[in-house]
Amino acid sequence: DAMVIQNPRYQVTQFGKPVTLSCSQTLNHNVMYWYQQKSSQAPKLLFHYYDKDFNNEADTPDNFQSRRPNTSFCFLDIRSPGLGDAAMYLCATSTPGPYYREQFFGPGTRLTVL
Amino acid sequence: AQSVTQLGSHVSVSEGALVLLRCNYSSSVPPYLFWYVQYPNQGLQLLLKYTSAATLVKGINGFEAEFKKSETSFHLTKPSAHMSDAAEYFCAVSGTGNKLVFGAGTILRVKS
Numbered sequence: 001d002a003m004v005i006q007n008p009r010y011q012v013t014q015f016g017k018p019v020t021l022s023c024s025q026t027l028n029h030n031v032m033y034w035y036q037q038k039s040s041q042a043p044k045l046l047f048h049y050y051d052k053d054f055n056n057e058a059d060t061p062d063n064f065q066s067r068r069p070n071t072s073f074c075f076l077d078i079r080s081p082g083l084g085d086a087a088m089y090l091c092a093t094s095t096p097g098p099y100y101r102e103q104f105f106g107p108g109t110r111l112t113v114l
Numbered sequence: 115a116q117s118v119t120q121l122g123s124h125v126s127v128s129e130g131a132l133v134l135l136r137c138n139y140s141s142s143v144p145p146y147l148f149w150y151v152q153y154p155n156q157g158l159q160l161l162l163k164y165t166s167a168a169t170l171v172k173g174i175n176g177f178e179a180e181f182k183k184s185e186t187s188f189h190l191t192k193p194s195a196h197m198s199d200a201a202e203y204f205c206a207v208s209g210t211g212n213k214l215v216f217g218a219g220t221i222l223r224v225k226s
Contacts, residue, residue: 006157040123041219042216042217045213048212048213050212088155090158092158094212102148104160105150105158105159
C-alpha cells in the first residue's frame with residue numbers, strides 16, 4: 001500500500017543534542033510537510049517542500065531545519081532541542097494544484113527531550 | 115484568509131447515541147473542507163472531504179458531514195457512537211499555498 005512512513009516512532013534525546021527525524025513516502029507526491037503537535041493542540045505547520053522548493057513558516061524557529069534529498073525522503077533536523085520542543089512531529093504529503101489540498105499523514109514521531 | 119472554528123473542545127456521548135461535532139469555517143474562496151481523526155499516538159487519518167460536489171459527504175466508519183454554505187458549517191455526524199470512535203477530531207479548510215488550516219480539535223469521549 002502507498003503510504004507515509006516515519007522513523008523512529010519514538011525518539012528520546014538530551015537537551016541540546018541534535019536530533020534528526022525521518023519521513024519517507026511511496027505516494028510520489030510533490031509536496032511534503034512537517035508539523036509539530038503538542039498535547040491536545042492542532043498540528044502546527046513548520047515548513048513544507050514543493051518539490052525542492054523550501055517554504056518556511058514565518059514563526060518557525062531557526063533551530064528547526066529540513067532537508068529533502070529526493071522526492072521520497074524528507075528530514076527534520078532539530079539543532080539544539082530544548083524542553084519546549086518535546087512534541088509529536090508529523091510528516092504529511094499531498095499533490096499540488098488548483099484544487100483541494102488533501103494531505104496524507106504519517107504515524108508521527110514522539111520526541112522526548114530530557 | 116481561511117479559518118476554522120470547532121465548537122466544543124470536548125464532547126461526551128453514550129455508546130449508541132448520535133455523535134455531532136461542530137465546525138464552522140471562514141473562506142474568501144469556495145472552500146474545500148476536511149475532517150480528520152487522530153487516535154492516541156497516531157497520525158491524522160482522513161475521515162471525509164468536501165470538494166464542491168455533493169453537499170452531503172459520506173466518509174469512513176459511518177461518519178458523514180453536510181456542507182451548508184448559508185451557515186458556513188461542515189458539521190460531522192454519526193448516527194450511533196461506538197467505543198472505538200473515541201479520539202480527537204480535526205476540521206480543516208484548504209488555505210493558500212498548498213496548506214491546510216486546522217481547527218483546534220474536539221476530543222470525543224464515548225461512555226459505555
